[in-house]
Amino acid sequence: MGWNSWNYFRCNINETIIRSVADAIVSSGLMDAGYVYVNIDDCWMEKRDNATGRIVPFADKFPSGMKALGDYIHSLGLKFGVYSDTGKHTCEGYPGSAGYEEQDAATYAEWGVDYLKFDYCDMQDTKESVQATYERMRDALAATGRPILFSLCSWGSGQPWLWGKDVGNSWRTGIDVFAAWDAAQAKALKLPNFLQPILGAVRQTQGLAPYAGPGGFNDPDMLVVGLDGMYPYGIVQDCPEHVRGCKPGMYISRDRWGKVGGLTQTEQRTHFAFWCIMAAPLILGNDPRAMSKATLEILLAREVLAVNQDPLGLQGRPVWTQELDGASAGKSLEIWTKPLADGRTAMLLVNLGEATVDITTVFSRDMPEEHKQWGREVPNRDPVCMDKHASCKEWADAGECKRNEGFMLDTCPYSCPDGCPHPLDPPGPKATALVRDIWLEEDVGLFTARFTAAKVEPHEARFVTLKWLEPAEADKLAAAGALDFGPRAFANSLRAAASALKLGVAPALEGDEGQEGAAKQAGAGSGRGKGSTQQFVRAKELETEVQRLHNELKKRDRELAKLKKEADEVLCTREGAAASGGAAEERRSALAAGGRGVVVQAGSGVWLAATESKISLALNVAMAVILVLVVLQPRRRMGKSSREVQ
Numbered sequence: 001m002g003w004n005s006w007n008y009f010r011c012n013i014n015e016t017i018i019r020s021v022a023d024a025i026v027s028s029g030l031m032d033a034g035y036v037y038v039n040i041d042d043c044w045m046e047k048r049d050n051a052t053g054r055i056v057p058f059a060d061k062f063p064s065g066m067k068a069l070g071d072y073i074h075s076l077g078l079k080f081g082v083y084s085d086t087g088k089h090t091c092e093g094y095p096g097s098a099g100y101e102e103q104d105a106a107t108y109a110e111w112g113v114d115y116l117k118f119d120y121c122d123m124q125d126t127k128e129s130v131q132a133t134y135e136r137m138r139d140a141l142a143a144t145g146r147p148i149l150f151s152l153c154s155w156g157s158g159q160p161w162l163w164g165k166d167v168g169n170s171w172r173t174g175i176d177v178f179a180a181w182d183a184a185q186a187k188a189l190k191l192p193n194f195l196q197p198i199l200g201a202v203r204q205t206q207g208l209a210p211y212a213g214p215g216g217f218n219d220p221d222m223l224v225v226g227l228d229g230m231y232p233y234g235i236v237q238d239c240p241e242h243v244r245g246c247k248p249g250m251y252i253s254r255d256r257w258g259k260v261g262g263l264t265q266t267e268q269r270t271h272f273a274f275w276c277i278m279a280a281p282l283i284l285g286n287d288p289r290a291m292s293k294a295t296l297e298i299l300l301a302r303e304v305l306a307v308n309q310d311p312l313g314l315q316g317r318p319v320w321t322q323e324l325d326g327a328s329a330g331k332s333l334e335i336w337t338k339p340l341a342d343g344r345t346a347m348l349l350v351n352l353g354e355a356t357v358d359i360t361t362v363f364s365r366d367m368p369e370e371h372k373q374w375g376r377e378v379p380n381r382d383p384v385c386m387d388k389h390a391s392c393k394e395w396a397d398a399g400e401c402k403r404n405e406g407f408m409l410d411t412c413p414y415s416c417p418d419g420c421p422h423p424l425d426p427p428g429p430k431a432t433a434l435v436r437d438i439w440l441e442e443d444v445g446l447f448t449a450r451f452t453a454a455k456v457e458p459h460e461a462r463f464v465t466l467k468w469l470e471p472a473e474a475d476k477l478a479a480a481g482a483l484d485f486g487p488r489a490f491a492n493s494l495r496a497a498a499s500a501l502k503l504g505v506a507p508a509l510e511g512d513e514g515q516e517g518a519a520k521q522a523g524a525g526s527g528r529g530k531g532s533t534q535q536f537v538r539a540k541e542l543e544t545e546v547q548r549l550h551n552e553l554k555k556r557d558r559e560l561a562k563l564k565k566e567a568d569e570v571l572c573t574r575e576g577a578a579a580s581g582g583a584a585e586e587r588r589s590a591l592a593a594g595g596r597g598v599v600v601q602a603g604s605g606v607w608l609a610a611t612e613s614k615i616s617l618a619l620n621v622a623m624a625v626i627l628v629l630v631v632l633q634p635r636r637r638m639g640k641s642s643r644e645v646q
Contacts, residue, residue, distance in 0.1 A: 001309070002037025002081065002115070003030075004222050007230065007285025010254070011043035011092060014061040015069055022073050024288040031078060033300050034309060035284060037115050037149075038073050039081030042092045048100070055084075055095060055104055070112040081115030081149075082108060086133045087122025096122060097137065105140035105148075113148055116141065118168075120154040130158025131167065138167050151219065151281070155194075161208045165216035170281050174204035177221035179230045179261040181459065182352075189260050192234030198224070198263070198271045199352070205278055206318060212279055214313035219281050225268045226286030226295040229259040265294050269439070270350065270461040272298050276308035277316035277338050277348050277463075303438035304463055312341040316348065319366045328353030335361050345370060345466045346438075351456040358406025359462070360452040363431050367466075375429030376471035387414045406452045432474035433466035446477060 003025060005013050022038050025031050044066075046058040057066050070080040084104060085096035097104045097118075108116060118137055126133065134152050141148050150168035152160050160171035180186045180197040196204075201220035208218045224230070231254035239246035243256055263271060275282060282305075286295065316338030324331050336348040345367060349359040363371040387393070392412030395401075401408045401416035408416050430449040437444050444451075444464065453462040469477070 001034040001282045001305075002039060002079070003035060003284040003288060004039040004041055004081075004117070006041035007222055007224060007227060008287045010231070013040060013043060015064055018069060019072055021288050022076055022078055025078065026076050028288060028291060028296065029300055030284075030288060031076070033302070033305060035282070035299075036077075037079045037081050037283070039083070039115055039117060039283070041083045041117065042085075042090050042119070043094060044082065045084075045090070045094045048095050053100060053103055055100070055107055067111045074112060079114035080112055081117065082111075082113050083117045083119065085119040085121050086137070086154075087120070087126075089122040091119055091121035098122075101137045101140040102143065105137065105144050108141075108148065109144035109146040113146075115149045115151065117151045117153055120157060130154050130160065131163050134160075134167050156204065161211040161218060164211070165213075169215065170217045170219040172219045172221060173208060174201055174220065177201045177224060178232065179224040179227050179263055181263055181267050185261070189232070190236060190238045190240045191232055192236055194234060195232060198267070198274070202274050202278075205280070209278075209315040209317045212313070212315040214311070217279055217281060217313075218315060220275065220278065222283045222285040223272065223275060224263065224285055225272050225298055226284070226291055227262065229262040231255075231259055232257050232261075264459070266457060267459050268295075269298055270459055272301075273304065273348055273350075273461040273463050276304050277336050277346060279308060279310070279313060279315045279338070282308060301439060303436075303441050303465070307338060307340065307346040307438065307463075307465070310338070310340045310346075312339060314339055316346065320361070324353045326355075328355060333357065333359050335359065335366055337367055340465070343468065345433075345468070347464050347466060349453040349456060349462040349464070351458055351460050354458050356455050356457050358452050358454050359456050360406065360409075360450055362450045363433070364449070367431075370466075370468055371431045372429075374431040374433075374468040374471065376432070376474055377429050387412045406454050410450075410452050429471075432469045432477070434469065436465045436467070438463050438465055448474070 003021065005018070005021075009017065018038065018040060025035060025038065044057050044062065045055050047056050048054065049056055062069060066082070073080045083090070085091065086098060087096045088098045089096050116137075118134065120130070120133075123133070134154070138150060141150060149170075152164060152168040152171040154160055155172050155176070156174045160167075161173065164171035175194045175196050177200075178186065178189075178191055178195040178197060180189055180191065182197050182199045186195070186197040186200070205218050205220040212218045233252060233254040235249060235251050236246065237248050239248060239250070240252075240257065240260075242258070243252055246252060284299065291299075316336045318334050318336050320335040322333045324333065331352045331354070334348075334350045334352065336350070338346040340346055347361060347366075349361065351357055351359065361367075364375075388411050389395075392408075392415040395404075395408065396412060396415035401412070432446060432448040433451070434446050435444040435451050436442070439462075446469070451464075451466075453464075456462055
């Protein structure tokens with residue numbers, strides 16, 4: 001994790017800029033989050049000394065020298081990186097390392113360099129294999145005795161993933177990444193053929209998971225998070241309309257091309273999420289001195305970063321894909337998973353289409369090993385097949401099972417025709433997991449057999465972790481009615497949270513950090529340690545709060561029934577002494593069905609109506625009291641449709 005100068009500064013670098021960037025990495029919190037490498041890319045080297053052959057930096061750009069710059073970076077607690085090339089010249093035409101590998105490696109060690117990015121330009125005439133070329137610099141670095149992270153940048157040439165672990169620490173899987181989302185945007189921008197969009201880099205890297213692991217990782221290229229565009233350059237086959245005088249086959253400079261491209265905030269989050277689940281190096285390419293709040297929120301997302309830096313070191317991979325049609329033809333919904341060292345599973349649910357959709361992961365389909373390991377026999381009418389809201393039948397009768405399928409199958413499976421059993425649920429044991437949104441850093445709920453990410457927007461990636469429950473724990477929660485709750489289920493979610501805390505399946509309590517928090521979490525549910533006691537107390541507090549709310553709702557229901565009765569009596573009196581209670585009820589129903597008055601819908605099916613000429617002042621007062629009470633009643637108890645609950 002670190003930063004590289006190329007994407008933002010290109011060749012416009014100097015000592016002052018690098019120092020100020022290093023300062024910003026510290027002050028912004030990036031260093032504390034793990035971004036520790038400050039890497040200078042191409043254009044720092046001016047020449048080689050004629051007498052010694054030693055590489056010489058530009059004196060006007062780096063007047064203090066590279067060692068002094070490295071010392072300053074180290075004094076901040078950061079690490080120092082430089083760039084070179086396998087050829088005689090770098091990609092920008094400056095001196096490369098061909099024939100000088102040992103001398104350059106010794107110079108880097110003398111300067112205190114911690115990271116070397118080694119490019120592959122000016123190699124068109126070589127007959128040597130890519131692997132052999134990189135092995136020479138590997139051996140030269142090893143001979144210095146200084147640990148220097150070795151980043152191989154052959155753009156995928158020579159299939160470095162096959163041998164990269166024996167030579168370096170990371171290897172580029174493809175050509176340079178540009179700030180464009182997909183092939184369609186890249187085509188519209190008419191980018192040269194050595195630049196690719198985000199999804200192009202993902203596709204080049206996703207199948208290489210078997211080759212990644214601790215000590216060596218696939219590198220899809222630097223991040224473009226925080227860039228509002230980039231400056232392309234190169235030989236074009238199709239001229240951009242805004243470049244005057246352009247002809248096919250012509251070289252277009254960055255200045256002539258200008259800044260183009262850029263990702264939306266949603267796309268930047270998804271770009272970052274892809275890199276994290278692929279265990280890719282996180283090398284920033286923006287200007288850390290001028291970052292927006294939105295950019296920092298992405299780059300500092302602690303739990304997302306933890307997935308990338310997980311010590312197991314495995315690269316996540318796609319486990320399910322659904323091709324789309326219509327306006328999203330050629331695009332897909334995808335689910336990616338990545339096993340974590342603590343037994344959890346990280347999951348990315350991605351909508352690459354152009355419409356908002358629900359995405360459902362089925363544990364047995366997408367994570368068969370985990371499902372088998374943690375599965376339990378689910379009895380009939382287990383919460384998997386039980387409605388979780390009192391209005392489920394009403395919503396189902398109103399057609400919500402089709403209009404709002406994802407939510408209804410999760411919340412009202414018993415009332416929906418295809419919901420019990422869920423059409424995606426196979427027979428046999430079913431696993432239960434605590435699902436946590438790691439962007440929001442909050443638990444979503446406990447889910448058995450499947451989980452649905454609702455309303456995933458175009459190009460959005462929901463990032464969650466799943467903590468698997470032991471079958472015995474899941475049985476206890478099922479008996480308590482605590483399974484399959486979500487943020488919309490008010491009292492049920494509190495009950496489930498309380499049960500989960502007692503069983504030790506929830507994260508450490510607020511304020512628990514570091515080893516102390518981990519110790520508390522480890523002790524939960526076992527009766528051991530201070531954390532277990534605190535969590536038990538918290539669970540009791542939650543249960544008490546649930547009971548209080550339940551009692552308050554019952555009290556308000558009684559008050560509401562009493563006032564409804566009084567309102568009926570007033571209506572009866574107004575209609576005449578001969579009018580019966582049934583007639584009054586008919587009168588009220590007629591008004592509610594569309595009389596000339598104003599109809600007010602209040603909560604759980606209570607309809608009050610008034611006309612301008614026939615309702616007395618007393619009735620108006622009674623109705624006002626009823627309306628106030630109903631409005632004050634918690635909204636979660638009053639919803640008339642599933643859309644209100646959502």
